[in-house]
Structure formats: structure tokens, C-alpha cells
Amino acid sequence: xxxxTITRVIGALLLAAGALLTAHPAAADGPNGPTxxxxxxxxxxDPVTAAPPVATPxxxxxxxxxxxxxxxxxxxxxxxxxxxxxxxxxWNKVVLRLEGTVxxxxxxxxxxxxxxxxxxxxxxxxxxxxxGIAWSVEKDVTRYRDTLSRPQPVEMLIGNVVNExxxxxxxxxxxxxxxxxxxxxxxAAGTPDRVLPLTDAxxxxxxNTERVLAEVYATGSGGGCEEYWYLSVPDTAPYSCRAADGPxxxxxxxVDGRLAGIAAPFPTVWTGGWSNPFLWYVTPGPRAFDVQPxxxxxxxxxALLNDxxxxxxxxxxxxxxSGLGGWSVPANVLLWQDAGSRVVTGGLDRHEETAPYDSSVxxxxxxxxxxxxxxxxxxxxxxxxxxxxxxxxxxxxxxxxDLVHRWGQDENPDAxxxxxxxxxxxTSGRDVTRTDRSYTMDGETTIGTGDRLRxxxxxxxxxxxxxxxxxxxxxxxxxxxxxxxxxxxxTGVPREQRHAVGxxxxxxxxxxxxxxxxxxxxxxxxxxxxxxRRC
Numbered sequence: 001x002x003x004x005t006i007t008r009v010i011g012a013l014l015l016a017a018g019a020l021l022t023a024h025p026a027a028a029d030g031p032n033g034p035t036x037x038x039x040x041x042x043x044x045x046d047p048v049t050a051a052p053p054v055a056t057p058x059x060x061x062x063x064x065x066x067x068x069x070x071x072x073x074x075x076x077x078x079x080x081x082x083x084x085x086x087x088x089x090x091w092n093k094v095v096l097r098l099e100g101t102v103x104x105x106x107x108x109x110x111x112x113x114x115x116x117x118x119x120x121x122x123x124x125x126x127x128x129x130x131x132g133i134a135w136s137v138e139k140d141v142t143r144y145r146d147t148l149s150r151p152q153p154v155e156m157l158i159g160n161v162v163n164e165x166x167x168x169x170x171x172x173x174x175x176x177x178x179x180x181x182x183x184x185x186x187x188a189a190g191t192p193d194r195v196l197p198l199t200d201a202x203x204x205x206x207x208n209t210e211r212v213l214a215e216v217y218a219t220g221s222g223g224g225c226e227e228y229w230y231l232s233v234p235d236t237a238p239y240s241c242r243a244a245d246g247p248x249x250x251x252x253x254x255v256d257g258r259l260a261g262i263a264a265p266f267p268t269v270w271t272g273g274w275s276n277p278f279l280w281y282v283t284p285g286p287r288a289f290d291v292q293p294x295x296x297x298x299x300x301x302x303a304l305l306n307d308x309x310x311x312x313x314x315x316x317x318x319x320x321x322s323g324l325g326g327w328s329v330p331a332n333v334l335l336w337q338d339a340g341s342r343v344v345t346g347g348l349d350r351h352e353e354t355a356p357y358d359s360s361v362x363x364x365x366x367x368x369x370x371x372x373x374x375x376x377x378x379x380x381x382x383x384x385x386x387x388x389x390x391x392x393x394x395x396x397x398x399x400x401x402d403l404v405h406r407w408g409q410d411e412n413p414d415a416x417x418x419x420x421x422x423x424x425x426x427t428s429g430r431d432v433t434r435t436d437r438s439y440t441m442d443g444e445t446t447i448g449t450g451d452r453l454r455x456x457x458x459x460x461x462x463x464x465x466x467x468x469x470x471x472x473x474x475x476x477x478x479x480x481x482x483x484x485x486x487x488x489x490x491t492g493v494p495r496e497q498r499h500a501v502g503x504x505x506x507x508x509x510x511x512x513x514x515x516x517x518x519x520x521x522x523x524x525x526x527x528x529x530x531x532x533r534r535c
Contacts, residue, residue: 033530036523036527036529039500039501039525040281040500040525041525041526042129043526044129044281044527045282045526045527046135047282047283048283049284050283050520052510054095056095056177056179059181059182061178062084064081064083064084064175066113066115066154067079067113067156067172067173067174068172069156070169071111071171072160072169074160076155076156076157077156080151080153080154081153083148083151084178087178090181091180091181092180092181092185092186092191093142093178093179093188094177095138095139095177096137096141096175096176097138097174098113098123098172099136100125100136100173101134101135101170102126103130103131103133104167104168105165105166105168106160106162107127107161108125108270108271108272108280109125109170110123110159110270111125111158112157112217113155113174114155114197115144115147115148115154118147118195118196119197119332120139120144121141121174122219122293122330123290124268124284124288124291126284127277127280127281128168129526137289137290142188142191143190143192143195145188145191146195156174192211192213192335192336194337196335197331197333198313198315198333201312201314202310202311202312203311204309205305205306205333205335206337207342207344208306208338208343208344209335209337209344210337210338210341210344211302211335212298214261214313214331214332214333215295215332216253216263216295216296216315216329217328217330218294218315218328219328220249220326220327224325224326225240225241225242226325226326226327227270227326229249229267229320229326230247230267230418230441231405231414232246233405234360234370237362237364237368240411244321245360246360246372247360247370247401247405248358248374248401249317250317250374251263251264251315251318252315253296253315253316254313255301255304255311257312259378260296260298260301261297261378261395262376262399264399264421264439266286266439267459268288271288273285275453276485278487278489278501278526279455279487279502280504283505283506283523286481286483287461297393298313299382299384299393299395300380300381300382300394300395301380303345303384306345315331317329318356319358338388339387341386344384345385346382346383346384346390347383348381349381349382349392350380350382350394351379351381352380353378354375354377354378356375357373357374357375359371359373359374366408366409367407368407368408369404369405371403372401372404372405374400375400376399377396381393381395391429392427392429393426393428394426395425397422397423398422398424400420400421402419403416403418403419404416404417412445412447413446415443415444416442416443416444419440420439421436421437421439422439433465435463435464435465437462438463439461441457441458441459442457443458444456444457447491450490451491451492451493452490453488455487455488457485458484458485459483460483462480462481463477463479464477464478465478474513475514476512476513477510477512479509479510481506481507481509483504484505486504487501487504500525502524502525503522503523504521504523505521505523506521507519511535515535518535519531519532519534
């Protein structure tokens, strides 16, 4: 975090990473589960998340290995993919699984996997123990059926650095499991007819397109200040990470230069975040292993896109200091076609935007403070003349940000309380879908007596979704994914002298008309002490 991270803390972590840990006996089982050691040792529980596994139909399945690689540097893995012959064309569910191992000393690394140029996974890695860890990531990739239905080139990269200090080589194996359909084969609900990678900002759609979504895997990363963009302050404030307009960021998409969608980026905390890797060794923060894309409904622009010409569809991140990078925004476009029409016509009927508001005010004093407020609203509407009649689509989206950043001398303490909201309503014909997303972060890092660094942090990822038809609810869901951690260690000393302690709790709740899932994980000194399922 700030200069605390860039100088004192990072230097301390590097020094500590260069020393060997003294091995401790494995934790014994107590009456209420494993008994944790008094402090972190040279080994800890493999990383695990409270997120639900991908539901599968229990039918016959076929597995394909998509990639097997050892990442030592920034050389991508390249291979070829062929759909499984054993399942023919009867599959309608596809689950991606990444299995990884790493040991020694290594930072967290960001990775991606593309098939036929279509990015289907963006992920980050955990930091290893000296004794080594193994982890896995599961993702439903059924929506990429168009891409996965024919042979394609494969590219995967987890950029890494291996030398005498950073010894961890990242070994991964990625598979796809195809599950066959029960009875007549039908595409899974919500599966597009075409998936196109947005590689050069030029998009040409089939002329009978009747629905358009764009998904953007937006991540602030790369080791600079945009990796923790939410801590940036205006140029006038005395802090190590500065941006002219402060910390507010907004991911935008445009069609032929006209704003077509806005979204709040998710404030991902990677597994080295907040100056304290002991927070993340076993339980990563929400979405750290499975980066979810921002999704935009561009259907109001479908008639414009259907004219047979190439159109410019561009993604940008507002608020990033001019001339600086630090963001990756790969995008795919998902298309649904009207089988009863050769050309779908229509028009863009409405485009209303409020002026973006972004205020970031610094108050000087023994404790510096930056208060940031931001909001922006966009509404677009259009119609299409399809083979099943005229369909009107309207998309209204409002994003807000409310952040309070406080820090003392030498950025000690350093604290942030933040909330972002992203509210969206999509009306298409008789159907209305409302989604209210909110992301929260509340944490503080301090260095106290004896150079003991402590971080206390709570993260929240929440979403309420309701779908109405003719004004009556027919589907709803509520997500509440919460992480809380409290970890302390001594900085500036070899690992065996750090005497690190830490407790984390993660709870993932998802319930609604589709059922109920509720799982909680508790760790103490790297030992998983509780794994509770309530549904």
C-alpha cells in the first residue's frame, strides 16, 4: 500500500523471502477440528475458496486437456484444441478446471487463457509455501459453445519470474469436461450463437443479430499503482500513488465513438494485497482466482451494427492518469441470431447520459484524508424488427463510488473505507431484469511496536437480481460473498523471525429461485479450522 508497500514493506518481504523457514510439526486434530500452530510455519493448507462448484447434470461426460504448462517467464503456452469425438455434438454443459502447483518463493501472478482468440479464463495465482501448495479453479464455460464446437488454437500465459530469489515455477494443467444432454440436444439457456473476440476494436456482426452482449475482463494489475487503484489520491496530496482525479475508475465501452455502456470495476485484491500475504495464503479474496468479466447489453445498438459494415467497439478505463497503463481490458462479443430473418432492422431510439461527477478532496493534517464521491448514469434504448415481431430494448445503468482514505506520517497507519454500486435495469419486450451490485472494502494497515505490521480488512461482493415478466417476478437471486482477515507479522527480518499470526473468514452465500448455497471457511495460522455448509 503506497510507499509503505513500495519501500519498507516490499523490502521486508523480499528479505524474508530469501530466508528458509524452520519446519514445524503438522497441526494436530482437536475436538472441534484441526488445532492450529501458535504461528505460521513452513507449510499451510492448500488454497481454497468458499465459492460453489459448477453444477453438472450427472450425465456421460468427456474430458479434453486444453493446456499443460510450466511457467518460468513470459513465454506463452501455445497448443491446439479439438472437440471431443466421444461426446459428438450431444454436449450442452462445459466445465473448465485449472489445477496448479507451486513451491518455494514467488509472487502472485496474473494469467489468462484464450481459445481461438476468445478469452475464456482470467485468473491469478496464490503465493506458495516453501513446502509447496496445490490449488484449483473451476468455471462454467458453456457460453463459449460456438468457440468450443470446432478446432481452435490455444494460448495461455501466467507471466512469471524465476531466479535465485523467486524460485517458484508455476505448473498448471487445464481441462474441459463436456457433459452430454438429457434427451434432445438443446443449447443451454443463455448460450449465444456466435462468440467473437474483440481483437482490434473492429466488429462486424451477422446481419440477423437480435441480441448483443459484450464481456470485458477488466483488471488493474501489472505491479504499478493501478494494481491498487482504489488507494490513489489527487496530485496535491502527499501519498505514494497519485492520479490527477483521484481513485475513481469506470470501465466504459463505446460504439463508433458513442458511449454505449458504463460499469464499476470490481476492486480485486490479489494474493499479495494490502502489504500482508498472510491474509491470503489459504483463502483468497473474492474473484481473485476467477476474474469475472464486466458484461454490457449492447442490444439497443444491434440495428446499427447489422448494416454489414465494420464498426469500432472500444473499451476504456476512465480515471487512469494520462499516458499510464496498468489496465488490461480484453473483450468478447456474444451474439444471438434471428433464425427467421436474413436481416434484422431497427434503430437506436434514445441515448441519455448524465454528466459524470467525480470529486476527490484532500484534507491535510496529522492524519491526511481524501474523500471521493462519483456517480454517472447512462440510458440507451432501441428497437429491432425481428421475425417474431418488434422488440424494444432499453438499458439503464448507474454507477457510484464513495471512498474515504486516511493515512498518517510515513503512511502509517493507512486506511480505506469504500463502497461502489452498479445498478442496471434491462427491459426487453415483456421482460425486465434488475441487478443491483455493490462492492465494499474496509481495511487498515499499521506498523506498531517492534515493527509489527498488522492488517485488518473486510471485503464484500454482493448482487441482487430479479427478473419480471409482465410485472410478475419469475426469477431472483441474491449473492453475498464476504471475506474478513486479521494478520500480523514482524517486518524487516528473515522468515523464521517474523512470528506471523492470522485469522481469516470467508462466507459465500447464493440463494434464490434456483436454490440455496451457503459455505463458510475459517483459517488460523494457515490451518483450515472450520468448513461449514448450511444449505
